Amino acid sequence: MALLSAGVGAILCLLVLAPLVRLVAVTLTPDGLRAWQEVAASELSRNLLWRPIVNTLAIGLAVGAGATLLGSALAWLVVLTDVPGRRLIGVLASVPFILPSFAVALAWEAAFRNGRVGGHVGLLQNLGLAVPDWIAWGIVPVVATLIVHYYSLTFALVAAALAAVNADLLEAGAMTGASQARLMGGITLPLVLPAVVAAALLGFAEGVSNFAAPAILGLPVRFHTLSTRLFGAISIGQVERGYVLSVILIAVAGALLLVGTRLGGRRSFAVITGKGSRYARVRLGRWRWPACGAALAICGLTAVAPGVTLLASSFLHQPGAFAGGWTTHYWLGPSSPEIAQGQPGILRNPQVLHAAGTTLGLGAAVAVAATVLGVAVGYCLARSRVRWLTGLIAQLSYLPILLPGIALGAAFIAQFARPLGPLPPLYGTFAILVVAGAAYTLPFASQAGRAAVAQVSTDLEEASLMAGATLPRRFVAIVAPLVARGMLAAAALVFVKIVRDLSLMLLLMTPTTPLLSVVAFRYASEGFVQFANAITTVVVAISVGVTWLARRLQRSTQPWMDHD
Amino acid sequence: MTEPAIEVRKLWKRFGQVDAVAGVDLDVPPGAFLVLLGPSGCGKTTVLRLLAGLEEPTTGEIRIGGRTVASGAQGTMVPPAGRGAGLVFQSYALWPHMTVWGNIEWPLKVARWSPADRSARVREVLSLLSIEDLEGRYPSEISGGQQQRVAIARTLAPRPRVLLFDEPLSNLDAKLRVEMRAELLRIHRATGATSVYVTHDQIEALALATHVAVMREGRIEQVAPPADILATPATPFVATFVGTPPGNVVPAVVHEGRFWWHDVDLAPAGGVSEGERRWLLYRPEQISVCAEPGPRRVQVTLAEALPLVGRTVLTCWHGSSRITAVVDRVVRLDPGATLYLGLPDAPATSYADNGSQAGGA
Ligand SMILES: Nc1ncnc2c1ncn2[C@@H]1O[C@H](COP(=O)(O)OP(=O)(O)OP(=O)(O)O)[C@@H](O)[C@H]1O
Numbered sequence: 045m046a047l048l049s050a051g052v053g054a055i056l057c058l059l060v061l062a063p064l065v066r067l068v069a070v071t072l073t074p075d076g077l078r079a080w081q082e083v084a085a086s087e088l089s090r091n092l093l094w095r096p097i098v099n100t101l102a103i104g105l106a107v108g109a110g111a112t113l114l115g116s117a118l119a120w121l122v123v124l125t126d127v128p129g130r131r132l133i134g135v136l137a138s139v140p141f142i143l144p145s146f147a148v149a150l151a152w153e154a155a156f157r158n159g160r161v162g163g164h165v166g167l168l169q170n171l172g173l174a175v176p177d178w179i180a181w182g183i184v185p186v187v188a189t190l191i192v193h194y195y196s197l198t199f200a201l202v203a204a205a206l207a208a209v210n211a212d213l214l215e216a217g218a219m220t221g222a223s224q225a226r227l228m229g230g231i232t233l234p235l236v237l238p239a240v241v242a243a244a245l246l247g248f249a250e251g252v253s254n255f256a257a258p259a260i261l262g263l264p265v266r267f268h269t270l271s272t273r274l275f276g277a278i279s280i281g282q283v284e285r286g287y288v289l290s291v292i293l294i295a296v297a298g299a300l301l302l303v304g305t306r307l308g309g310r311r312s313f314a315v316i317t318g319k320g321s322r323y324a325r326v327r328l329g330r331w332r333w334p335a336c337g338a339a340l341a342i343c344g345l346t347a348v349a350p351g352v353t354l355l356a357s358s359f360l361h362q363p364g365a366f367a368g369g370w371t372t373h374y375w376l377g378p379s380s381p382e383i384a385q386g387q388p389g390i391l392r393n394p395q396v397l398h399a400a401g402t403t404l405g406l407g408a409a410v411a412v413a414a415t416v417l418g419v420a421v422g423y424c425l426a427r428s429r430v431r432w433l434t435g436l437i438a439q440l441s442y443l444p445i446l447l448p449g450i451a452l453g454a455a456f457i458a459q460f461a462r463p464l465g466p467l468p469p470l471y472g473t474f475a476i477l478v479v480a481g482a483a484y485t486l487p488f489a490s491q492a493g494r495a496a497v498a499q500v501s502t503d504l505e506e507a508s509l510m511a512g513a514t515l516p517r518r519f520v521a522i523v524a525p526l527v528a529r530g531m532l533a534a535a536a537l538v539f540v541k542i543v544r545d546l547s548l549m550l551l552l553m554t555p556t557t558p559l560l561s562v563v564a565f566r567y568a569s570e571g572f573v574q575f576a577n578a579i580t581t582v583v584v585a586i587s588v589g590v591t592w593l594a595r596r597l598q599r600s601t602q603p604w605m606d607h608d
Numbered sequence: 609m610t611e612p613a614i615e616v617r618k619l620w621k622r623f624g625q626v627d628a629v630a631g632v633d634l635d636v637p638p639g640a641f642l643v644l645l646g647p648s649g650c651g652k653t654t655v656l657r658l659l660a661g662l663e664e665p666t667t668g669e670i671r672i673g674g675r676t677v678a679s680g681a682q683g684t685m686v687p688p689a690g691r692g693a694g695l696v697f698q699s700y701a702l703w704p705h706m707t708v709w710g711n712i713e714w715p716l717k718v719a720r721w722s723p724a725d726r727s728a729r730v731r732e733v734l735s736l737l738s739i740e741d742l743e744g745r746y747p748s749e750i751s752g753g754q755q756q757r758v759a760i761a762r763t764l765a766p767r768p769r770v771l772l773f774d775e776p777l778s779n780l781d782a783k784l785r786v787e788m789r790a791e792l793l794r795i796h797r798a799t800g801a802t803s804v805y806v807t808h809d810q811i812e813a814l815a816l817a818t819h820v821a822v823m824r825e826g827r828i829e830q831v832a833p834p835a836d837i838l839a840t841p842a843t844p845f846v847a848t849f850v851g852t853p854p855g856n857v858v859p860a861v862v863h864e865g866r867f868w869w870h871d872v873d874l875a876p877a878g879g880v881s882e883g884e885r886r887w888l889l890y891r892p893e894q895i896s897v898c899a900e901p902g903p904r905r906v907q908v909t910l911a912e913a914l915p916l917v918g919r920t921v922l923t924c925w926h927g928s929s930r931i932t933a934v935v936d937r938v939v940r941l942d943p944g945a946t947l948y949l950g951l952p953d954a955p956a957t958s959y960a961d962n963g964s965q966a967g968g969a
């Protein structure tokens with residue numbers, strides 16, 4: 045057992061701690077220190093750091109607030125009121141988070157792009173509507189697309205918290221004659237406040253870390269955030285500057301989350317006792333149908349519209365213009381010099397097919413690696429008695445949640461671009477993608493691992509211990525089969541996270557290991573919108589399909605759905 | 609005659625296909641302590657929630673203090689707070705984010721009491737329940753028994769005319785339960801509020817009640833003071849449900865002017881005609897235990913012998929019917945032994961109808 049824990053601890057150190065330490069260390073070399081100075085205290089700082097950091101914080105705050113408001117309101121409607129179509133609203137509201145964030149941003153671009161930066165324009169402009177710049181570019185669309193993406197997460201968190209509130213507590217409130225508003229302010233809200241705060245912090249951190257939305261909707265008009273600056277610096281070879289920006293980004297995103305978990309952890313309202321009873325839902329009266337309409341409109345627009353927009357625009361001859369007619373060229377067409385500089389349709393393009401293969405392979409490899417690691421972490425945390433070691437494992441397995449994907453990618457470059465002891469430099473190999481993916485998805489996988497292992501009672505194992513089984517034997521014969529079901533769903537979700545990821549892989553990918561999301565991103569930045577949209581549609585389809593499968597495996601992921 | 613504090617008329621509550629409450633009529637006199645007693649799922653909680661106003665009746669009417677608070681026919685539905693009733697939840701339902709003081713005070717705030725009145729009243733109920741020291745604590749920082757007291761204090765604070773309790777003691781351990789029973793009686797005397805109390809524990813019912821209503825499958829089988837319920841159970845179900853141990857009800861068929869249970873000749877059938885069925889009640893204490901067969905003796909197999917304050921309760925099987933007997937001495941018998949139970953000359957009472965209850969084979 046001690047050996048296993050030590051092994052897991054060592055792997056986590058290598059996976060999570062070492063790249064971070066290395067990242068910081070590089071910024072403390074003479075070159076690194078010069079980069080600090082350039083970034084923070086030179087005439088470049090204004091553009092390199094201060095403006096991006098203001099933008100970044102503004103995006104984080106707006107996304108945290110917006111996503112929390114929207115998600116909580118929808119969760120309240122679905123869980124506690126008699127709004128018609130609750131189930132459908134609940135299902136739709138959980139979709140946007142499954143979509144890659146670059147899908148939402150590309151869909152926004154396909155709809156709202158205007159002529160400001162030249163090139164093609166979006167659907168609305170082509171239909172004759174003048175789209176103002178502030179809707180097409182910059183902070184407004186970035187915040188809007190990120191809210192679309194993350195309200196879905198807030199919804200899930202708050203809905204789960206609301207569903208866990210003992211109905212008696214609300215009925216006891218109703219017995220006093222308090223109005224609905226009073227009940228909500230005096231009882232419901234304080235009870236779910238920890239979840240709401242956690243959701244808001246997560247929304248903030250995600251808004252701060254996100255790369256795809258500002259890259260697609262901000263970069264063309266020189267709207268920068270920390271993550272786009274970081275990407276820019278590294279991709280033009282100013283690696284140290286990139287590392288410095290990574291450290292700053294990690295500090296900004298991580299600090300608040302860390303504070304938040306501290307705050308949230310202090311007072312959690314465990315349900316006191318006894319069985320809860322069935323709760324009479326809040327009657328909305330004449331607001332029932334308007335509320336239903338509004339909720340369905342929001343969820344429909346955010347869950348369905350991006351996918352449909354992308355799919356439709358991938359069949360348009362000219363980007364964003366119905367007038368130009370429809371074509372299947374961007375999917376199936378052979379190379380022809382008149383269209384798209386001779387690029388064939390994505391299903392005939394060997395590069396895209398190669399990317400599809402690598403992406404699926406990477407998703408599968410990371411899913412396996414992360415799941416195995418997750419179970420091992422869960423097992424150590426549940427069974428090991430070495431206090432400091434379990435503490436270390438718990439902290440390290442949680443740490444990546446504080447790390448923006450693009451910054452983690454930078455840390456991996458810092459660590460693995462050179463030979464590491466006996467290991468050859470991993471940069472440019474498939475292996476580094478797998479390792480980085482495993483580190484990135486570790487918090488999720490180990491949480492799933494903990495939950496799964498917690499269901500295997502110690503008794504079962506002790507029974508086999510009495511029978512003389514060794515640890516590996518027990519693990520394989522008792523633990524593994526019992527956690528398999530839960531972990532299968534987790535593996536599927538890890539797979540999805542990787543397949544739709546852009547920010548982590550963007551810096552790590554090289555032409556020998558192309559990935560769908562990165563290829564789509566490149567196409568989009570080069571103006572080949574239909575290809576980008578077609579590939580993104582495929583990624584969306586895979587993400588939604590596999591997530592749906594995983595949910596079926598889990599069944600219990602949405603407890604609030606069974607609450608009637 | 610004074611007007612009942614609570615009147616219930618032909619009350620029905622249907623959930624989908626289930627009739628949780630199926631035609632309940634009830635009069636509760638002012639100041640009474642009515643206990644609703646019945647097996648799990650018989651609709652006790654639903655009746656209580658209907659009284660509280662947390663559930664709307666499908667049909668029927670409820671009047672509290674002479675005022676109609678719910679009526680299926682007229683569509684009247686007075687909201688919970690307008691009924692002058694307080695409910696103590698089985699789960700206590702203490703708001704975990706408020707202190708003990710806050711929990712008790714909040715309903716008064718909602719009812720717009722002045723701050724001075726509020727704080728005086730909170731102090732008063734805290735001392736009534738002897739929990740003055742706990743006022744600053746959160747619910748998660750006090751014991752189960754203390755939470756129970758806080759829940760009661762919170763319900764009492766707005767001075768409800770009617771107190772409703774849903775199995776309030778079921779989460780407490782045996783010793784605390786006895787203590788809290790005494791406490792509840794004291795509070796009932798102190799407040800004089802008409803109380804309706806749900807339980808499936810008949811000891812609790814008999815200890816607390818001025819009136820017991822025995823429920824089964826959404827209906828009330830009998831309402832009477834506890835002693836009467838024990839002395840003259842109105843239906844075979846009540847007879848077999850109430851009492852420690854409960855009575856034995858035996859299905860008998862009339863043959864040649866006598867009641868027969870299988871091949872046992874029980875008693876003269878009186879005026880009952882040939883071939884009819886009756887359900888005969890034999891109290892455990894009327895049954896004697898014998899070693900040999902004889903007239904009115906039933907051959908049984910002993911399932912268990914439970915010594916109880918100088919007596920022994922014998923649970924026996926006759927085929928698939930269970931018979932309980934009490935003997936006035938401590939007997940030593942092994943389970944599995946064959947015994948003969950001697951029935952008295954005449955049953956305690958007989959019922960023409962067992963209300964679809966299978967009273968034995
Ligand atoms: N909201 C509901 N929806 C559907 N069925 C319900 C609902 N509430 C109660 N029932 C059903 O009505 C019947 C009576 O339920 P009730 O809770 O009143 O029983 P009870 O006597 O309080 O039982 P217990 O002693 O177990 O608490 C049960 O069959 C129950 O399943």
Ligand SMILES: [Mg+2]
Nearest residue numbers: 652653654774
């Ligand atoms: Mg009940």
